[in-house]
Every structure is written in structure tokens, then in C-alpha cells.
Amino acid sequence: MKRVTPMVIMGAATFYFLVPIWWLFVAASKTRSEFTSTTPLWFADFALIDNLKELFAYRDGVFLRWMLNSVVYTGGAALLGTILAAMCGYALAKYRFRGREAIFDIVLGGVLVPATALALPLFLIFSQFEATNTFWSVFLPSLVNPFGVYLARIYATASVPDELLEASRLDGSGEIRTFFTISSRLMFPALVTIFLFHFVAVWNNFLLPLIMLGEERLFPVTLGLYTWNTQVNQLPELRMLVLTGALVSIVPLVIAFLLLQRFWRNGLGSGAIK
Amino acid sequence: MRALSVVLVSALALGACSSGGSSETAADSKSCAPSEGNVTLTYTTWIPGIENVVKVWNDKNPNIQVKVQTGPNGNGGTYANFFNQLKAGNAPDLGHIEYDALPSFRVQDGLTNLADCAEVTAAKDQFVDWTWGQVTFGEENSVYGIPQDAGPMALFYRKDLFEKNNIPVPTTWDEYAAAAEKVKAAGGYITNFSQSDINQFAGFAWQAGGRWFANDGSKWTVNLQDEATTKVAGYWQGLIDKKLVSSVPPWTTEWDNAYNTGQAWTWTSAVWGANSIMSGAPATKGRWAVAPMPQWTSGATVAGNWGGSSTAVFKGSKHPYEAAKFALWLNTSEEALTLLNKEAQLYPATKAGAKLPALSEGVEFYGGQKIYDVFATASGQVAPDFVWGPTMTSTYATASDGFKAAVSGNGTLLDALKTTQAKTVENMKSQSIPVAE
Numbered sequence: 147m148k149r150v151t152p153m154v155i156m157g158a159a160t161f162y163f164l165v166p167i168w169w170l171f172v173a174a175s176k177t178r179s180e181f182t183s184t185t186p187l188w189f190a191d192f193a194l195i196d197n198l199k200e201l202f203a204y205r206d207g208v209f210l211r212w213m214l215n216s217v218v219y220t221g222g223a224a225l226l227g228t229i230l231a232a233m234c235g236y237a238l239a240k241y242r243f244r245g246r247e248a249i250f251d252i253v254l255g256g257v258l259v260p261a262t263a264l265a266l267p268l269f270l271i272f273s274q275f276e277a278t279n280t281f282w283s284v285f286l287p288s289l290v291n292p293f294g295v296y297l298a299r300i301y302a303t304a305s306v307p308d309e310l311l312e313a314s315r316l317d318g319s320g321e322i323r324t325f326f327t328i329s330s331r332l333m334f335p336a337l338v339t340i341f342l343f344h345f346v347a348v349w350n351n352f353l354l355p356l357i358m359l360g361e362e363r364l365f366p367v368t369l370g371l372y373t374w375n376t377q378v379n380q381l382p383e384l385r386m387l388v389l390t391g392a393l394v395s396i397v398p399l400v401i402a403f404l405l406l407q408r409f410w411r412n413g414l415g416s417g418a419i420k
Numbered sequence: 421m422r423a424l425s426v427v428l429v430s431a432l433a434l435g436a437c438s439s440g441g442s443s444e445t446a447a448d449s450k451s452c453a454p455s456e457g458n459v460t461l462t463y464t465t466w467i468p469g470i471e472n473v474v475k476v477w478n479d480k481n482p483n484i485q486v487k488v489q490t491g492p493n494g495n496g497g498t499y500a501n502f503f504n505q506l507k508a509g510n511a512p513d514l515g516h517i518e519y520d521a522l523p524s525f526r527v528q529d530g531l532t533n534l535a536d537c538a539e540v541t542a543a544k545d546q547f548v549d550w551t552w553g554q555v556t557f558g559e560e561n562s563v564y565g566i567p568q569d570a571g572p573m574a575l576f577y578r579k580d581l582f583e584k585n586n587i588p589v590p591t592t593w594d595e596y597a598a599a600a601e602k603v604k605a606a607g608g609y610i611t612n613f614s615q616s617d618i619n620q621f622a623g624f625a626w627q628a629g630g631r632w633f634a635n636d637g638s639k640w641t642v643n644l645q646d647e648a649t650t651k652v653a654g655y656w657q658g659l660i661d662k663k664l665v666s667s668v669p670p671w672t673t674e675w676d677n678a679y680n681t682g683q684a685w686t687w688t689s690a691v692w693g694a695n696s697i698m699s700g701a702p703a704t705k706g707r708w709a710v711a712p713m714p715q716w717t718s719g720a721t722v723a724g725n726w727g728g729s730s731t732a733v734f735k736g737s738k739h740p741y742e743a744a745k746f747a748l749w750l751n752t753s754e755e756a757l758t759l760l761n762k763e764a765q766l767y768p769a770t771k772a773g774a775k776l777p778a779l780s781e782g783v784e785f786y787g788g789q790k791i792y793d794v795f796a797t798a799s800g801q802v803a804p805d806f807v808w809g810p811t812m813t814s815t816y817a818t819a820s821d822g823f824k825a826a827v828s829g830n831g832t833l834l835d836a837l838k839t840t841q842a843k844t845v846e847n848m849k850s851q852s853i854p855v856a857e
Contacts, residue, residue, distance in 0.1 A: 179702035182676040273508035356497050358491030360464055376496035381468045397777030
């Protein structure tokens with residue numbers, strides 16, 4: 147009896163979260179005429195392969211280009227951003243210097259500023275350097291991750307013993323080498339968490355590319371699909387491409403989570419105990 | 421606002437410097453002089469497949485190369501981007517702006533007046549009168565864009581169902597209301613009253629003689645409750661009260677389905693609506709036909725318009741002459757219009773454009789009817805003096821909220837217009853736009 151209630155609640159939640167994905171999968175497998183005329187939650191003629199072919203061929207495969215862009219923007223920014231956040235958080239945790247707490251507080255304040263609010267100021271700044279509508283105008287701002295710094299600091303304090311650092315100093319290891327060979331390994335579960343958080347944040351940061359980019363070949367997949375979706379009234383065949391594209395675009399996220407969920411759980415758990 | 425105008429002024433000053441020869445005093449009147457050497461223009465638009473059209477131009481004009489930038493449609497983000505870019509001083513040379521958004525760009529001083537370009541003013545007669553009115557705001561010496569496409573309205577109806585049930589095709593709005601009763605009796609709805617397509621309602625009001633905005637050069641007036649608009653709102657409110665129209669939200673799957681399954685029998689829509697029905701209701705192929713829009717007085721021939729856009733040159737463009745030249749080619753030459761129609765189903769704003777081969781053929785989906793003939797006639801029947809306001813985005817939003825309430829029984833369309841009138845005036849005041857009470 148004790149197990150039944152949680153199972154029912156979890157089951158309902160799972161159902162609730164999976165239905166939209168199920169809907170998307172079913173919708174993407176239909177032809178355009180069947181999409182409106184058949185039941186939304188069950189298959190009609192299975193045309194997923196044709197839809198995919200059409201999607202990948204449309205406008206010289208611009209969709210694949212968008213997917214690649216997204217992977218580079220998010221994967222690249224998350225990787226570099228995680229390293230930066232780890233180094234920063236580690237320094238804040240392990241070195242004593244003047245203004246350390248002040249810096250940490252400012253970084254913590256940065257957590258509260260939504261990325262959306264920064265998009266327009268960033269646009270004006272990049273305009274000064276005539277660097278809007280470039281790869282860097284989206285990539286550089288995406289590297290910043292104050293929440294990652296916060297997590298890295300908490301985790302470094304908890305998991306990297308000072309004695310170990312002293313020992314490595316005595317053995318003649320430089321600070322940078324110590325960080326990359328010893329500390330970063332101890333912090334690894336937290337780094338995975340930071341990476342995933344960062345990955346999702348950049349993937350979902352829609353406003354920045356919307357404001358910065360005008361060159362279609364630079365779009366991430368989110369902006370590209372949104373653009374198509376606003377043109378559906380004009381060009382109805384885009385509807386199936388948007389649906390199929392949406393389905394394909396969640397695949398990298400699903401893969402990232404499935405591969406990294408082991409670390410993700412560890413990281414969340416240990417971050418919580420401190 | 422002030423910061424914006426400072427930026428704009430400095431951008432203008434820069435433009436004047438770089439054009440070299442022009443005298444300082446008359447910088448404005450000489451603003452359409454050709455540039456020397458090769459020119460690269462940037463053009464932002466969300467027209468699908470535009471690259472193929474621009475490529476034709478680029479191949480023929482090595483001295484004036486056009487670079488396309490794209491994005492979501494205007495209200496989906498591109499207008500906001502334009503305003504940001506104007507603020508930052510890096511707006512593209514040319515931009516795609518719908519008629520109802522042009523005044524807001526003009527109020528913000530974001531557009532180049534092309535009235536000094538002789539080629540532009542000479543092209544006036546090529547365009548259908550009302551489309552030219554949309555880009556000149558009915559003023560002398562002002563051309564703030566080149567008309568691109570139009571959305572003349574007509575009545576799409578299920579020919580088979582009307583015939584089967586012995587209902588005559590309505591030619592007046594009274595007959596339309598009578599037909600609505602019979603359609604209801606036959607188990608359908610005559611149409612869906614759209615709660616969010618305020619520009620469709622504007623098309624109805626436009627046809628009836630409503631004129632929502634006016635600008636006498638110093639002040640705006642807002643007239644969302646003029647006699648004609650009140651009449652139109654009262655008419656539709658009557659149909660809503662008698663439950664003769666459905667209130668399914670437009671552009672949803674449900675809505676498509678209502679047309680696809682024969683629940684909704686007519687749609688008073690613009691020329692581009694032909695494709696919306698084709699894609700939304702594929703099962704009804706061959707059963708539709710198009711008739712002129714129902715009239716307010718029997719025997720009249722007045723049409724409304726829903727949609728349409730222009731190609732505008734932004735303030736700060738260093739090459740207005742070349743930009744205007746490209747915009748004219750894009751929107752008047754047969755090759756460009758044919759391609760625009762093929763790629764994005766744009767309906768040309770020129771008189772000659774209505775005779776494109778693609779627009780002279782019978783359309784299979786509509787039982788082989790030459791439906792574009794109906795729209796060509798309608799385009800000539802749209803009144804040329806309808807002016808949009810400078811804050812349409814918020815006007816649409818307020819009206820849409822009111823309309824949504826009205827179709828669900830809270831208040832009426834007339835209430836919605838009253839609120840929209842008040843909010844629009846308030847909003848214009850808050851943006852320091854001079855407005856008469």
C-alpha cells in the first residue's frame with residue numbers, strides 16, 4: 147500500500163511529461179493531410195521517413211546546418227564554459243585573496259539576472275564592434291555561467307581537501323597542473339552537472355540568437371524552427387517540417403541526458419549535502 | 421526616444437558625409453543620388469525562398485549586390501530587431517514591413533522618404549491605387565516604401581454544400597446573415613468569427629467605410645468607434661449572440677478540422693487564404709468556390725483588404741538610390757513577381773502583376789475556377805484612404821483580448837472597440853505621439 151501511492155503519482159507525472167513527446171512523434175509521422183484529419187495521439191500512414199527526407203533536403207539541407215550550429219554553440223559553449231566556471235569556482239574556494247567574498251557575491255548576483263534581460267544590452271555592445279550577425283556574437287556571451295561558478299565553488303570546498311593541495315605543492319606540482327590533474331578529477335561529478343545545466347541553458351537561450359543573427363546559415367535549430375513556424379500561414383508545407391524538425395531537435399538533448407544522467411544524479415546529490 | 425533620435429541624427433550626418441558631393445543645406449532633397457562604385461545592400465525579409473529571387477538580380481547587377489538576411493515574421497521578432505538595429509545604427513538598407521506596421525516605423529523616424537527618387541515617384545501608376553496609399557499615407561511628397569503584395573478579400577464558400585441545401589450564395593451581408601441561419605439548420609456554421617485576427621476585422625471595417633486612424637500632419641486621430649466600424653461590430657455580435665458563427669480559435673488544428681470536415685462553410689478572407697484552405701482542408705478539394713465579398717448595400721462593389729507588405733528603405737542607408745532601384749525591380753518586374761508568387765505565393769501589388777500567367781489559370785482545388793480574377797477585381801475595389809495607426813501591435817493585442825471575451829460571452833465586440841479606442845489613445849500619449857482626444 148505504501149508503495150502504491152508514490153507509484154501512482156510518479157506514473158501520472160511520467161504520463162504527463164511523455165504525452166507531448168508522444169504527440170510530437172505521432173504528428174511527425176503523418177502526412178500533411180492526415181495531420182489535421184486523423185486522431186492526434188495515434189498513427190495514420192507512417193510517413194516519418196518521407197518527412198525526414200523532405201526536412202533534410204529542404205533548402206539545401208539548411209536544417210542539418212542548424213543542428214550542427216546548435217551542437218557547436220551549445221556543446222562548445224558548455225564545454226568551455228564549464229572549464230571556466232570550474233577554474234573560477236575552484237579559485238574562489240581554495241585561494242585566499244582580498245575581495246574574494248565580494249567577487250563571489252557579485253557572481254551569485256549574476257545568477258539572478260535572466261539571460262533574456264541581457265540580450266539587448268549585448269546586442270548594443272556587439273553593434274559597437276560591428277560584430278553582430280557573427281558566430282561570436284552568440285558564442286561568446288554563451289560562455290558565461292554564474293550558476294556554474296557557484297556550484298563549482300561549493301563542490302570544490304567540499305571535495306578537494308586542502309591537505310591534498312599542500313601535498314602536491316610539496317611534490318613540486320604547479321597550481322595549474324594540480325588543478326587539471328587532481329582537483330578537476332575530484333570535482334568531476336560537479337563538472338558534469340555544470341556541463342548539463344549549461345548545455346540546457348544555452349540550448350534554450352532563444353532570444354540572444356534571435357536578436358543577434360540575420361544570416362540564416364548561422365541560426366541555431368531553435369531559431370530556425372521558430373522562423374519556419376512563423377511562415378506556416380504563408381507556406382503551409384512548412385508545418386510538417388517544423389514538427390519533424392522539432393522531433394529531430396530534441397534527439398541531442400535526449401542523448402546528452404541518457405549518457406550523462408549517472409553523473410548528473412551524483413552531482414546533484416553531492417552538491418546538495420555540501 | 422531621445423537617445424534614439426540622437427543616434428538617428430548622427431547616422432544621418434554620417435550618411436550625408438559619405439555621399440560626398442551633396443550640399444549640406446539640401447541634404448534631404450539630394451538624398452536619392454546614386455553612389456559611386458560598387459554597392460552592397462543588405463535586405464532583411466522573411467519571405468520564404470527570397471534568395472532565389474535576389475540571385476536573379478545579383479546575376480544581372482554586378483555593381484549592386486544584395487545580401488539577404490532573414491528571421492521570423494515581423495511581429496514574431498523581426499520588427500523588434502529592426503527597432504534595435506535602428507537604435508544601434510546598424511539597420512539593414514532594406515526591410516520587409518507590412519502595411520499596418522509602416523506608420524510605427526515612420527513615427528520612430530526609422531524610414532527614408534523615397535519621394536526624392538524620380539524613379540520611385542514615376543512608378544506610382546504601376547501600383548494599384550490603394551497599395552500606393554498605404555506607403556504614402558495619402559500625403560504629398562512622401563513615399564515610405566515600395567508596395568510589395570496585397571491581400572484583397574473575397575468570400576470562399578463550399579459550393580457543393582450551398583447547392584445541395586439550396587442556399588443562394590450571399591451577395592450582401594443581410595443575405596449572409598440569412599444564409600447563416602440556414603447553414604445552422606443544415607448542421608454547420610457559416611464561418612468562424614476570428615477572435616485574434618484583428619486585421620481581418622479591420623478588412624471588414626475598411627470595406628464598410630471605417631477609417632480607424634487619420635493624421636493631419638501634426639496630430640493623430642483615433643476612430644475605432646466610427647459609424648461604419650460600429651455597424652460591422654454590431655453585425656458580427658448579432659451572429660455571435662444567435663450562435664450562428666463558431667468561435668474556434670483561428671490557425672489551430674481544430675480550426676483546420678472544422679473546414680476539413682465541412683462544419684465551417686465560408687471564410688471571408690484575403691487572396692492568400694486560398695492556400696490556407698488548400699493545406700488546412702485537403703479533404704474538401706474541388707468543393708470550394710470564390711465569390712466577391714458580401715456588400716453592405718445591394719449592388720455595391722467595395723472590397724476590403726487583409727494583409728500585404730512593402731519593401732522599405734531604412735533611415736541611415738547610405739545607398740537609398742540603389743536600394744530604391746532594387747525594391748522597384750523586386751516589386752514591379754514580371755520575373756521577380758513571378759518568382760515571388762511561385763516561392764511564397766505573394767499576390768502582387770501592381771496592376772500588371774494581377775495578370776501574371778500563374779494568376780490567370782483555373783485552380784483545381786476550387787473546381788477549376790479562375791479564382792484570381794475575383795481577387796484582381798476586388799483589389800481594384802479597395803478604398804485607397806485607409807490609414808494604419810502607429811501602435812498597431814498593442815491595438816491588435818487589446819482588441820484581441822476584448823474579442824476573446826466577447827466570443828465567450830463576456831461583453832460585446834462594441835465594448836472591445838471602446839476599450840481598444842481608449843487604450844490606443846493612452847498608449848500613443850505614453851509614447852509622446854501627438855494625438856487628438
